[in-house]
Amino acid sequence: MKRAGTPDAVATRRTDPMVGSGPSSPSATPAGAFQATSRQGMLFRLLIAAALGVAHTQAFAPHDWWWLQILSVAGLVALVADAPRPRAAAATAYAFGMGWFLSGIWWLYISMHVYGEMPAWMAALAVVLFAGYLSLWPALAAALWHWLTRRGRDGILAALAFGAAWALSEWLRGVVFTGFPWLGSGYPHTDGPLSGFAPLFGVYGISFLAASASALLVAGVRAALRRSEPGATGTAAGSAGLIVATLGGGLALAPLAYTVPVGQPINVRLLQGNVAQDIKFEPVGIQRSLELYRDLITAAPADLVVTPETAFPVILQDLPLDIAKDVRSYMEKTGTTVVFGAAGADSPVDFTNSVFAIGPEQNELYRYNKHHLVPFGEFIPFGFHWFVNMMKMPLGDFRRGTLDQPAVPVRGIHVAPNICYEDLFGEEIATTLRQQATPANMLANVTNLAWFGDTIALDQHLQISRMRALEMRRPMLRATNTGMTAVVGPDGKVQARLPTFEVGTLTASVQGMQGLTPYIRWGNVPALAGSVLVLLLALRARRRAA
Numbered sequence: 001m002k003r004a005g006t007p008d009a010v011a012t013r014r015t016d017p018m019v020g021s022g023p024s025s026p027s028a029t030p031a032g033a034f035q036a037t038s039r040q041g042m043l044f045r046l047l048i049a050a051a052l053g054v055a056h057t058q059a060f061a062p063h064d065w066w067w068l069q070i071l072s073v074a075g076l077v078a079l080v081a082d083a084p085r086p087r088a089a090a091a092t093a094y095a096f097g098m099g100w101f102l103s104g105i106w107w108l109y110i111s112m113h114v115y116g117e118m119p120a121w122m123a124a125l126a127v128v129l130f131a132g133y134l135s136l137w138p139a140l141a142a143a144l145w146h147w148l149t150r151r152g153r154d155g156i157l158a159a160l161a162f163g164a165a166w167a168l169s170e171w172l173r174g175v176v177f178t179g180f181p182w183l184g185s186g187y188p189h190t191d192g193p194l195s196g197f198a199p200l201f202g203v204y205g206i207s208f209l210a211a212s213a214s215a216l217l218v219a220g221v222r223a224a225l226r227r228s229e230p231g232a233t234g235t236a237a238g239s240a241g242l243i244v245a246t247l248g249g250g251l252a253l254a255p256l257a258y259t260v261p262v263g264q265p266i267n268v269r270l271l272q273g274n275v276a277q278d279i280k281f282e283p284v285g286i287q288r289s290l291e292l293y294r295d296l297i298t299a300a301p302a303d304l305v306v307t308p309e310t311a312f313p314v315i316l317q318d319l320p321l322d323i324a325k326d327v328r329s330y331m332e333k334t335g336t337t338v339v340f341g342a343a344g345a346d347s348p349v350d351f352t353n354s355v356f357a358i359g360p361e362q363n364e365l366y367r368y369n370k371h372h373l374v375p376f377g378e379f380i381p382f383g384f385h386w387f388v389n390m391m392k393m394p395l396g397d398f399r400r401g402t403l404d405q406p407a408v409p410v411r412g413i414h415v416a417p418n419i420c421y422e423d424l425f426g427e428e429i430a431t432t433l434r435q436q437a438t439p440a441n442m443l444a445n446v447t448n449l450a451w452f453g454d455t456i457a458l459d460q461h462l463q464i465s466r467m468r469a470l471e472m473r474r475p476m477l478r479a480t481n482t483g484m485t486a487v488v489g490p491d492g493k494v495q496a497r498l499p500t501f502e503v504g505t506l507t508a509s510v511q512g513m514q515g516l517t518p519y520i521r522w523g524n525v526p527a528l529a530g531s532v533l534v535l536l537l538a539l540r541a542r543r544r545a546a
Contacts, residue, residue, distance in 0.1 A: 042088065045079055046095040052076055053099025059188035060104065061459035066192030069185060073214035076142075077162060081153040081218065086143040093142030097135025104183045105131065107455035115277045115451055134173060134180065141169035148538045151545035156238050159219045161538035163212025164531035170207045171528060174425070178375060181424050182460070185210060190466045190492055194246070196253030198470035198492070199517035202426050205527035209250075213243050259473040259490060259515035262441055263412045266303040270477060270506040271296045272485040272498050273311060277450035280481075286313050293340070294323050296505060301334035304410045306479040309353070309420050309448040312342040316356060328358060335360045337410045339417060341446050344369060346399070353398050355417045355446055361409040368408075369401030370419040372428060403431050407440035413512035415477070416440030420447035424464055426471050430520045433472065439520075441512030443468065444477040449484075458483050458500060466492040471519045475510050 052075040059069035076096045083089040106127060113123035145165045149158040166185070174181030186206035189195055194206045201208075220239030223232040273292050279285030293311040312319055319342065331338055337359030344354035344367060353373070357366035407414035416432060423429065423445045433439045445465055449458050462484040469476040470492040478486045483500030487508045498504045518526075 042091070045083075045088075045092055049076060049079055049092045049095040050099035052079075053096040053101075054103045056096070056100045056185075057104040057183070060183060060456075061187075061463035062456060064188065064191045064463070066188045066190075066194070069188040070210055070214050070217065073166075073185070073211055074217045076138075077215045077218045080142045080146060083142075083146060086146040089146035090139040090143035094135045094139040097138040098131055100138075101131035101134045101183065102128070104456075104460075105134075107452040107457040110453045110455060111451040114453065137169040137173040138166070140172075141165040144535075148535065148542055151542060154219045154222050155235060156216065156219065156242065157534075157538060157541060159215035159239065160212050160534050162215035163208045163210075164534035164538075166211035167204050167208035167527060167531045168535070171204050171524065174204075178372070179425070182464075184424075187460075187463050187467055189250075190463055190470065193248070193250040193254075195470055195492060196250035196256075198467060199256070199258050199473050199519050200253070201527045201530075202430075202471050202519045202524055203467055204524050205530075208527055208531055209246055213246055216240075216243050254491075257473065257490075258517040259513035262512050262514040265509040265511045266411050266413060268477060268487070268508050268510050269300065269302040269305045270479040270485050270487070270498075270508075271305065271307045271311070272480060272483065272502070272504050272506070273308065274482050274501055274503045275450070277448075277481075280310075280313055280448075280450065289313050290320060290323050292503070294326055296503075297327055297338055297340070298330040299505065300507075302336050302507070304415065305336055305338045306444055306446060306477055307338075307340040308479045308481040308485075309341040309355075309446045310343065311340055311446075311481070315343045315345045315351070316354070317345060331358050331360070337361070337408060339366075339408060339415070339444065339446070341419070341448075351398050352401065353419055354401075355419060357408045357417075359408070359410065361411075366408055368405050368417045368419075370398065370422060371401040371403055371405075372422045372425050373398055373400055374421050403428055404435045405432065407436060407438070413441040414438055415442050415444050417444045417446060420445070420449075423461075423468050423476075426468055426519070427523045429468060429472065430523050433516070433520050439514070439516065440474070441514055442475045442477065442510060443472065444479070446479050448481040450482045454501065462486060462488075462494070466494070471517065473515070473517050474513050477510065 052072045055068060056072040059065045059072065076093060079092050080089045083092055108130065109123050109127050112118040112126060113120050116123075145162045148161055152158060170181070170184055173179065174184065184203050184207060186203035189206050189210060194209055197206055197209060216239040220236045220243070223235035223239065226232045227236065271293060273289065273296065275285060275289050275292065280289060290312055293307050297305050297307065312323070327338055327340070330336065337357060339355055339357045341355055344352040346352070353370040355368040407416040414436075416436070418429060429443065447461065449461060452458070462478065465476045465478055466488050469488045469490055473490045475490055476488040478484060478488065484497060485504070485506050486497040487495045487506065487510055489495045490513050496506055496508045498506045
């Protein structure tokens with residue numbers, strides 16, 4: 001009888017059907033079976049990630065479930081942490097991004113197909129491809145984090161590194177190719193505890209804190225499940241402590257004002273004409289808009305009247321003389337400053353998307369030219385004229401304004417306008433306030449969201465404006481064509497709002513504010529510098545562990 005260690009015994013074990021032929025035996029399982037199992041596992045991982053991305057969208061307006069943002073990203077962190085390679089981590093986050101962006105910006109289809117008259121298949125494909133591009137940024141963050149933390153992803157530094165990688169990827173999404181920071185992951189916290197950090201670090205700083213909290217939650221839960229291992233209890237306690245300190249710190253900071261009232265409150269009238277987008281630039285729609293907004297402007301006196309973007313859907317020089325005379329006469333009789341939207345022209349081929357203003361404190365016509373233009377809607381990227389030609393879009397190639405444009409004086413305070421998409425870029429608004437000789441005391445966003453129909457785009461844009469008010473600690477006036485026309489206070493709360501898709505005027509008394517928040521002074525620098533520092537510390541830890 002041979003001992004178990006002899007060659008004959010080894011040979012017997014390798015051929016024994018009771019030992020080597022079962023499905024769980026690596027020596028007997030074909031390589032293809034392992035690949036099939038791996039593919040099924042990866043597909044399941046991607047489907048879960050995509051579902052988490054859809055859940056992430058629900059954290060934004062109109063739901064405002066800030067806690068769901070932390071939980072959904074925590075689910076992504078757990079999936080990415082278990083990925084075998086950075087490539088798999090990137091694929092997982094890419095699926096998360098596709099769920100996030102397809103469920104969050106599908107309304108672009110409305111603008112391209114319903115109002116732009118692009119073929120349905122092309123509009124749908126364009127939305128999918130655009131979501132695919134946007135998903136590259138969370139994929140980049142996940143791959144970088146996976147590579148940096150290959151020696152351990154459950155520690156506190158690793159959790160902070162995830163927040164840093166996430167925040168930097170969000171910032172890059174907001175600047176590369178002119179940027180598209182819509183659905184930035186800091187916005188759900190407009191109504192949450194982290195909103196107190198907005199005047200300090202802005203929306204990207206909140207993105208860092210929220211993503212870090214998500215990763216800390218995962219690290220803490222995993223450490224608690226391994227509490228018998230050395231250091232696990234400390235990691236669990238440290239993670240929980242940091243999450244509580246972050247949320248508590250935001251709550252403690254929220255009451256700080258940073259700005260103080262200046263002058264007397266002004267009487268404001270914000271106009272909403274509800275002109276249907278499909279007729280707005282047709283002859284009948286142009287005539288309706290001209291007469292409607294003339295009548296709304298001159299209906300009652302106020303300190304300030306604000307119309308939506310392109311309320312007069314013509315080039316200013318083509319504004320009918322009777323309309324112009326009626327508005328000017330109203331201004332002279334009532335002492336009202338009138339801010340109205342129209343296109344500007346400096347030559348037969350040089351147009352601007354502009355806001356104009358006339359008022360008793362101005363010797364000449366005020367003009368603000370939109371600085372941050374919408375790709376494909378207001379300027380045509382190189383090589384994409386064929387794409388824009390597939391849509392019915394008026395004046396699709398505008399000239400940019402500058403960041404150093406002055407504010408509109410109204411009864412001793414100053415109002416800084418921005419047009420539609422521009423209020424996504426807090427750094428640019430902060431730069432304008434820094435550069436103004438007298439920083440504006442309130443902001444005014446004029447917009448036309450009729451391009452997107454009755455969709456969540458309207459709620460999302462109001463949430464974006466609320467974050468800008470929090471960052472600058474100034475009221476934000478919103479005059480829109482179809483909604484959301486609103487007055488947002490310097491605390492980010494909606495003080496008054498009109499119903500959507502109705503003709504109406506929102507009248508309110510609004511107090512101007514003066515003073516510079518830390519975010520106005522420093523912009524995104526603290527959030528970006530802090531994120532880079534954390535990643536450098538994670539890189540050093542990786543090299544030491546190698």
